[in-house]
Amino acid sequence: MxxxxxxxxxxxxxxxxxxxxxxxxxxxxxxxxxxxxxxxxxxxxxxxxxxxxxxxxxxxxxxxxxxxxxxxxxxxxxxxxxxxxxxxxxxxxxxxxxxxxxxxxxxxxxxxxxxxxxxxxxxxxxxxxxxxxxxxxxxxxxxxxxxxxxxxxxxxxxxxxxxxxxxxxxxxxxxxxxxxxxxxxxxxxxxxxxxxxxxxxxxxxxxxxxxxxxxxxxxxxxxxxxxxxxxxAAPNDPLYLMASSQTPEPFDEQPMFEPFNMGSEDEPGVAYFPITVDGQQHRIKVTASIARPEARRPDVEDRPWPESAKATKDAGSQLWGKHARHNIGISLIRQGRELDLDSSWAIGYDPVERWWGIEIDFPPALDDVFGVTNNKQTATIFSSLAHFDWKSEAEADETFKAFKDRLADLGDPRLELIDLALYLETKLLPAIRRQLRQQTVGNRKTKKRHDDVNAKATDAVKRRSEDGHTGKTDDLAEGASPEDKRQEQFNALTQRHHLDEDTAESLVNEALENDWRVRWISSYQDSHAFFSVDLMAGMLQVIFNEKHPLHAHLLAVLEEVPEDATPDELRHRLDRAADTFKLLLFSWARMEDEIPNDRKREKIADARQDWGRYARDFIDGEDDGE
Missing domain, CATH: 3.30.565.10 (Histidine kinase-like ATPase, C-terminal domain)
Structure with missing residues (x-):
């Protein structure tokens, strides 16, 4: 012994x-x-x-x-x-x-x-x-x-x-x-x-x-x-839904965020996930919030930025934006007390991440499910599921149900939280990020550049119309009143492309005041096309498909540039955009290459020629002589 x-x-x-x-x-x-x-x-x-x-x-x-x-x-x-x-x-x-x-x-x-x-x-x-x-x-x-x-x-x-x-x-x-x-x-x-x-x-x-x-x-x-x-001590709310908080003015006495569009009228921005442990069912409460338009834009009607704001800087450089930068991540709440603000769920390089908030409230009975540590510093199992991709762990031809059954047989501690993690990663966070990117369409940071492009494209459209090259937007504009145009554009932006009403109203007012005939927006489109076109009375609206990889590899790289980006980071972005543009043209060339017969290939080549002439007219402002 x-x-x-x-x-x-x-x-x-x-x-x-x-x-x-x-x-x-x-x-x-x-x-x-x-x-x-x-x-x-x-x-x-x-x-x-x-x-x-x-x-x-x-x-x-x-x-x-x-x-x-x-x-x-x-x-x-x-x-x-x-x-x-x-x-x-x-x-x-x-x-x-x-x-x-x-x-x-x-x-x-x-x-x-x-x-x-x-x-x-x-x-x-x-x-x-x-x-x-x-x-x-x-x-x-x-x-x-x-x-x-x-x-x-x-x-x-x-x-x-x-x-x-x-x-x-x-x-x-x-x-x-x-x-x-x-x-x-x-x-x-x-x-x-x-x-x-x-x-x-x-x-x-x-x-x-x-x-x-x-x-x-x-x-x-x-x-x-x-x-x-x-x-x-005052509340420091990473969801920015509390009226009185540590947030700098003008959001110290009013919420800077609003509930995300989910839940019910009684509980806006809230969803529940049931989990059964040892035969007893528990509920996990998910609360999501998103920045109000006035937190990110200085031009929201009746809600201007305070005089103390830096007029030449974007929202992320304002005091309230800097405050939000320190509250990035998913907040885990246990027994009313924050356990952790888990930043591993955020996209670290993306400045838009500061403008959303998610809170996961779970009962102490689920401590083991979440992997709560003794010192209450983190929840290890939950954190391990950030950016979880079940397909990368699945066996060949294994279905999602079969994958979960195998994890159950192995006693994998992540099993109970996989559905929650996938909801956050593949549904909730992508939806929030799409709406946030739409909020700053035409914001001050890119406004001058967009104004110049809009004005130049509008001149090209007007010039071609005066030369007899009319389009459907010109025909629709005949007899349409300014109010008709306003309502049609507003409905397209809010209903079809899901922009918030303040942003949509700002864009429409701006276009009508400047007599612009073109508009560029980004929107999530259920299509393989990387862009689509809305033809409205007096308005040619181009929509860049956020679902398409080109958006992340080209537009986001060029336009969503952090204020504090270093020269090396800017050079990397330009190199990445240049490579993406070359791949875009190679993809067109290969499309022509794979056309099955000469007649169709000639039509595609003709379309390429026509587009080239239009591009010359818009970019150089020259008449193509048609």
Whole structure:
């Protein structure tokens, strides 16, 4: 059987104290803000109405000047507090209050793990009958490294006056957690620490903050007093549907996004996915949002950009656009609290990604299905399904059902989420991206270039018409009133090509005011053609098919250029567009090559000749002599 006797002093411990210390320190928290979130979780679970976060700084000499550095971080709440037994258990790794799925923090790891990831000493006071009756205990990494393996028994120790004086809402019950000997805090000064923390705290707890169920006070401290710069955390909503939020003006008091066109009148922008686990059915709630037109365009009637906006820059370069750039991805919500903002679902190089939001709200019972980690930093199984392509994993001639049956036989943990992932990847996100690209048709960034092209093409159309080369658009314009033209164009843009009404109205007004006879838009077309044509009264409308690969390889490369693109990136885009244009002409040549008889091939060649003459007339403005 072997010798199973062990002792504290022998050299055959399964885990050494030094390894325990390293594991506690390297527990995977992204930064100080996420570690602090674990403490706020505990406060909310304890029914706190006020959570106060203090960053206490002290002067340090840096070269020839005096600076300030945070030396202590504390979280104080007015929740239920803990008795001595609960307090001692709370500092025990892997115990806490056990696997209680009704709590935000379920694993009993949050308080010690998060604290020791940032500091070398953790102190906790907790009271249920006045702060004068607080119980106190602590963890010290130096003691643990020297062999200590039990949590010190809590002792009666009234809450120090220092913290009582700093508090704005000290309760008859509550808890104070203090981190000292900070050696892994990401930021130096108190203001910087809280500023970088509040964005994440505001996003993680946005639903609690928006509902008013908890307030989170962010307070910088110097010389034992709260200094200028304290504030209460505001919601940071990556879906931008909350009326009051951290978003810069003009969207600090009004939503910047709107629900995406799905769901019901009672729940716009919402869809539900049922999942059955161990015979019990659960619902996953999917909420989707998309930027309002006025967030991306300065010319929406009655909703202009503020005077403080940079007039020569596009929406992504405005303060609200820069804010949205930091909130890209799918937000995972568990028990009302954001688990992760998973950016792996976004197309990293595409600036349009900042203008949509998706939230996945799931119950704690689905933690294992999503792959929730102990420190609540991510959901590994869900993240692994970003850009999932089942066909690349399927066996030869395997159907989707057969593929899923095989995964079930193999016990693949991804199985329960595959339908959700495919819905997001192949239906919802493509539909959102199509609408977003339509929003900025004729936006300010490309407006001057488009205006010049429209004017030049309109001149060519008018010149040919005056020379007797009339088309159907000319015939339809005979007898059509301006209002008839307006309504026909508006209906085509909104009903046939699904542009939003504000964008459509702007385009129609612009065309009528300038007497333009042409318009270029992009739209999703269920066709193999890379472009199509609408012939309307006085308007020749060309629609570039977003479904066709040419759109992504040519138009998107040339027009959807980030403001901060480097010269190398611009050169790469031009090279890619040039190669695509050559392939486009080669495809035409091969089409002619494969025509089965000479007569049809001659007709195609004649069409090529005719198109060349029209192209010369439009590009050079010369009469072809017909």
């Amino acid at each position: 072997g010798d199973r006797v062990t002792s504290e002093g022998n050299s055959y411990r399964i885990v050494s104290p030094s390894l325990t210390v390293k594991a506690m320190r390297d527990s995977g928290y992204k930064n100080t803000a996420y570690a602090l979130a674990e403490l706020i979780d505990n406060s909310i679970d304890a029914n706190a109405k006020l959570v106060e976060v203090f960053a206490c700084e002290s002067p340090v000499q840096v070269a020839s000047r005096t600076s300030h550095r945070v030396e202590t971080i504390a979280v104080l709440d007015n929740g239920d507090g803990m008795d001595a037994e609960a307090l001692r258990r709370a500092l025990k790794f892997g115990d806490g209050r056990g696997d209680d799925r009704k709590r935000i923090g379920r694993f009993g790891m949050g308080l010690p793990n998060s604290s020791m990831s940032q500091c070398t000493k953790l102190e906790v006071w907790s009271w249920t009958n006045g702060p004068g009756n607080a119980m106190y205990t602590y963890l010290d990494l130096a003691e643990i490294n020297n062999g200590r393996d039990d949590v010190p028994a809590p002792e009666l120790d009234p809450l120090p006056e220092y913290w009582r004086d700093l508090s704005d809402g000290l309760g008859s019950s509550g808890t104070l957690v203090v981190w000292s000997d900070l050696d892994r805090v990401n930021w130096h000064g108190a203001a910087a620490t809280l500023r970088n923390t509040s964005d994440i705290i505001g996003r993680v707890y946005r639903h609690y903050l928006d509902a008013g169920s908890v307030d989170i006070r962010m307070a910088p401290v110097r010389d034992g007093a709260v200094i200028e710069g304290q504030y209460y």
